[in-house]
Amino acid sequence: MASRTAIRRANLGLVLRDLNTHGSRSQTQLAEDLKLPKATVSTLVSELIELDLVYQTDATRAGAVGRPRRTVELRGTAICGLGVEITVDNARVIALDLRDEVLLDREIVIDRPDPDTVLDAVAGLIGEALGSLAESDSQVLGITIAAPGQMDRDTGVLRFAAPLGWSDVRLVDGLVERLGGNVLPIRIDNDARLGAVAEYAVARTEGIHDLLYVTGGVGMGAGILVDGQILRGAMGFAGEIGHLPLGRPGLACPCGRSGCVEATVGVTAFLGAITERPHSLRDLDQLMTTLRSRADAGDPSVLAALGTVGQGLGVVVGMLIDVLSPRAVILGGYFSYFGDHLLTHVRGAVEARAIAGQAGGCEIKTSTFGFTGPARGAAHTALEAVFTDPVACMEHAGR
Amino acid sequence: MASRTAIRRANLGLVLRDLNTHGSRSQTQLAEDLKLPKATVSTLVSELIELDLVYQTDATRAGAVGRPRRTVELRGTAICGLGVEITVDNARVIALDLRDEVLLDREIVIDRPDPDTVLDAVAGLIGEALGSLAESDSQVLGITIAAPGQMDRDTGVLRFAAPLGWSDVRLVDGLVERLGGNVLPIRIDNDARLGAVAEYAVARTEGIHDLLYVTGGVGMGAGILVDGQILRGAMGFAGEIGHLPLGRPGLACPCGRSGCVEATVGVTAFLGAITERPHSLRDLDQLMTTLRSRADAGDPSVLAALGTVGQGLGVVVGMLIDVLSPRAVILGGYFSYFGDHLLTHVRGAVEARAIAGQAGGCEIKTSTFGFTGPARGAAHTALEAVFTDPVACMEHAGR
Numbered sequence: 001m002a003s004r005t006a007i008r009r010a011n012l013g014l015v016l017r018d019l020n021t022h023g024s025r026s027q028t029q030l031a032e033d034l035k036l037p038k039a040t041v042s043t044l045v046s047e048l049i050e051l052d053l054v055y056q057t058d059a060t061r062a063g064a065v066g067r068p069r070r071t072v073e074l075r076g077t078a079i080c081g082l083g084v085e086i087t088v089d090n091a092r093v094i095a096l097d098l099r100d101e102v103l104l105d106r107e108i109v110i111d112r113p114d115p116d117t118v119l120d121a122v123a124g125l126i127g128e129a130l131g132s133l134a135e136s137d138s139q140v141l142g143i144t145i146a147a148p149g150q151m152d153r154d155t156g157v158l159r160f161a162a163p164l165g166w167s168d169v170r171l172v173d174g175l176v177e178r179l180g181g182n183v184l185p186i187r188i189d190n191d192a193r194l195g196a197v198a199e200y201a202v203a204r205t206e207g208i209h210d211l212l213y214v215t216g217g218v219g220m221g222a223g224i225l226v227d228g229q230i231l232r233g234a235m236g237f238a239g240e241i242g243h244l245p246l247g248r249p250g251l252a253c254p255c256g257r258s259g260c261v262e263a264t265v266g267v268t269a270f271l272g273a274i275t276e277r278p279h280s281l282r283d284l285d286q287l288m289t290t291l292r293s294r295a296d297a298g299d300p301s302v303l304a305a306l307g308t309v310g311q312g313l314g315v316v317v318g319m320l321i322d323v324l325s326p327r328a329v330i331l332g333g334y335f336s337y338f339g340d341h342l343l344t345h346v347r348g349a350v351e352a353r354a355i356a357g358q359a360g361g362c363e364i365k366t367s368t369f370g371f372t373g374p375a376r377g378a379a380h381t382a383l384e385a386v387f388t389d390p391v392a393c394m395e396h397a398g399r
Numbered sequence: 400m401a402s403r404t405a406i407r408r409a410n411l412g413l414v415l416r417d418l419n420t421h422g423s424r425s426q427t428q429l430a431e432d433l434k435l436p437k438a439t440v441s442t443l444v445s446e447l448i449e450l451d452l453v454y455q456t457d458a459t460r461a462g463a464v465g466r467p468r469r470t471v472e473l474r475g476t477a478i479c480g481l482g483v484e485i486t487v488d489n490a491r492v493i494a495l496d497l498r499d500e501v502l503l504d505r506e507i508v509i510d511r512p513d514p515d516t517v518l519d520a521v522a523g524l525i526g527e528a529l530g531s532l533a534e535s536d537s538q539v540l541g542i543t544i545a546a547p548g549q550m551d552r553d554t555g556v557l558r559f560a561a562p563l564g565w566s567d568v569r570l571v572d573g574l575v576e577r578l579g580g581n582v583l584p585i586r587i588d589n590d591a592r593l594g595a596v597a598e599y600a601v602a603r604t605e606g607i608h609d610l611l612y613v614t615g616g617v618g619m620g621a622g623i624l625v626d627g628q629i630l631r632g633a634m635g636f637a638g639e640i641g642h643l644p645l646g647r648p649g650l651a652c653p654c655g656r657s658g659c660v661e662a663t664v665g666v667t668a669f670l671g672a673i674t675e676r677p678h679s680l681r682d683l684d685q686l687m688t689t690l691r692s693r694a695d696a697g698d699p700s701v702l703a704a705l706g707t708v709g710q711g712l713g714v715v716v717g718m719l720i721d722v723l724s725p726r727a728v729i730l731g732g733y734f735s736y737f738g739d740h741l742l743t744h745v746r747g748a749v750e751a752r753a754i755a756g757q758a759g760g761c762e763i764k765t766s767t768f769g770f771t772g773p774a775r776g777a778a779h780t781a782l783e784a785v786f787t788d789p790v791a792c793m794e795h796a797g798r
Contacts, residue, residue: 210633233724234609243754247646325632355642
């Protein structure tokens with residue numbers, strides 16, 4: 001049986017979550033949302049004000065009649081979570097505040113993808129970010145690292161990441177050594193799962209709690225949320241969709257198999273199908289923005305490549321809809337740049353292939369986060385503890 | 400916050416669950432298992448004795464030294480759950496008691512698969528079963544019906560079942576009308592899901608909480624358990640694996656697509672590949688037993704058909720392992736008759752295809768329940784309420 005203290009602390013977290021999901025609320029609305037007595041809410045709000053996590057607006061008159069109405073608002077910038085994504089040739093850091101607003105977003109190119117070079121660069125990036133955030137007086141609660149592949153979250157070891165060519169890299173220890181022992185808690189998780197977490201921060205406000213996020217990059221993965229929980233599977237590698245067979249036996253995949261999802265719809269396959277493509281793959285954001293413009297202008301080579309990718313992706317998405325029956329499928333990474341140019345083909349293939357009619361009532365759309373999804377999701381995860389127990393969290397943060 | 404009464408009732412259920420999972424226990428062991436004070440366990444056991452759900456053995460001396468040791472045991476036959484499975488050409492009823500023992504198992508052949516004929520026959524089967532159980536003084540807590548396809552569990556309507564050729568059949572209302580208004584609660588669920596529930600009753604005793612059950616019949620489906628919970632998906636049709644593409648474009652499926660799982664490894668495809676096969680498909684149990692004997696004797700036609708089915712099934716299972724990362728995959732229905740004749744091919748294909756090595760640490764085996772899995776799982780489900788709140792359950796049962 002939970003103690004009174006634990007229940008009060010959990011309720012504090014629920015008030016924060018409600019404000020995070022719905023924006024500013026009056027105490028009356030909070031009491032209704034949380035099914036708690038108004039007196040209890042009043043006490044909880046006072047405690048959150050003391051923790052410097054919320055404030056109350058001055059009384060304003062909502063209309064000509066009625067009592068003035070004060071609302072409770074999140075004090076956004078007081079605390080934040082830091083998310084870092086490591087990809088094949090770059091690293092990105094994003095800081096999100098309590099209102100999910102971006103306080104900081106930086107990206108660096110990394111030349112040699114050996115673990116030591118990358119860890120040096122990432123530690124530098126984190127150090128700079130922490131410096132900037134300290135200046136802006138925002139308290140960082142934790143750091144989460146997103147990377148492709150399989151990882152042991154308890155030990156902070158990246159077990160295997162094909163796109164990086166890494167195995168058994170002590171990611172967390174390596175960063176702690178470089179940043180100094182007294183640093184914040186650092187965690188790691190899979191990039192696709194964290195991409196799904198970023199989407200869920202939006203989807204939950206629309207009442208969507210079962211979603212599937214598909215990354216589009218050199219490697220591919222899926223982040224699966226079932227009833228708001230990440231599906232990891234017993235062995236921890238759920239969502240490994242990159243090498244599902246797509247029924248194109250002739251198409252060799254670097255993994256040694258053939259006809260794999262990555263070989264068919266990964267970014268390498270997409271770019272390989274485009275004539276007159278830009279040479280540098282370094283700035284994928286700029287590259288995809290350019291290709292999107294060419295698609296808008298009717299470039300037949302780009303449109304044909306999107307048709308092929310969309311068809312293949314639709315088959316995979318259709319399979320996953322049949323297996324998981326999600327409420328929404330969100331296409332991230334490079335897919336997110338092409339909207340209807342891609343979605344028309346994806347939806348067509350899903351309709352033709354999934355056994356459930358009308359895509360099983362599932363919404364299929366592109367992400368609005370481009371390549372920033374996993375770093376955003378990592379920042380959300382780093383901030384998550386405040387919604388569980390704000391008191392413990394702020395004590396730990398030294399407030 | 401849960402009330403004291405609710406907590407006590409839930410604890411009563413936990414004691415029953417512990418005895419169901421581990422067999423007979425001393426009160427000391429129960430207290431350890433449930434992390435409850437011994438005095439609390441003593442009170443709970445007394446209350447369960449009063450409800451006639453458990454009894455204590457006479458004191459027995461465990462060894463030469465030490466105090467005599469009494470154990471608490473489930474009074475098995477006092478209550479039971481009734482499970483019914485409806486398939487294309489038969490119906491089966493199974494009653495399971497509190498110790499998961501089969502009190503009754505009957506099967507009937509149904510000639511015309513139109514809903515009225517089937518509901519008449521099923522109501523008759525249930526009526527007879529209730530009569531037999533009343534004679535043996537076992538109190539039936541509820542009835543659960545397993546059927547293929549999509550259903551609305553709230554209204555008891557079978558929305559769509561391709562193998563039966565049914566749509567929008569009021570299964571529960573139809574049975575209530577035939578059995579009389581004063582009958583027990585009747586629920587419906589998908590056959591593959593209930594097959595998974597039957598497997599979980601065994602797997603949970605081995606500490607396995609994430610499993611995938613694949614039915615092998617005319618139609619095919621998967622029951623997915625994640626952390627002991629059935630994965631239904633937002634739209635309720637998770638596990639629809641029968642029409643995933645298997646990469647054999649030439650093979651037409653009755654659904655209108657081609658290369659589907661059902662068309663490749665369903666029972667029709669399997670039997671179609673066997674020469675000199677028995678004509679009647681009525682008694683599938685006897686048919687499969689015969690074919691198993693032929694496989695054991697080295698019949699090349701049966702072995703070749705098992706090779707083809709095992710290869711195709713391995714590709715699907717490998718895909719599902721990559722997506723879900725279960726701890727165990729259990730092959731039910733007709734697959735369950737062929738053990739290693741089939742498993743060797745399945746495991747080989749999984750090894751070749753799944754990206755996670757060694758099948759991702761996932762155990763792949765055949766069910767020990769043959770075609771009875773879904774009816775068993777239905778009976779478990781009908782009995783489930785007693786593990787949640789035995790008091791309410793027994794009050795409702797009129798004890």
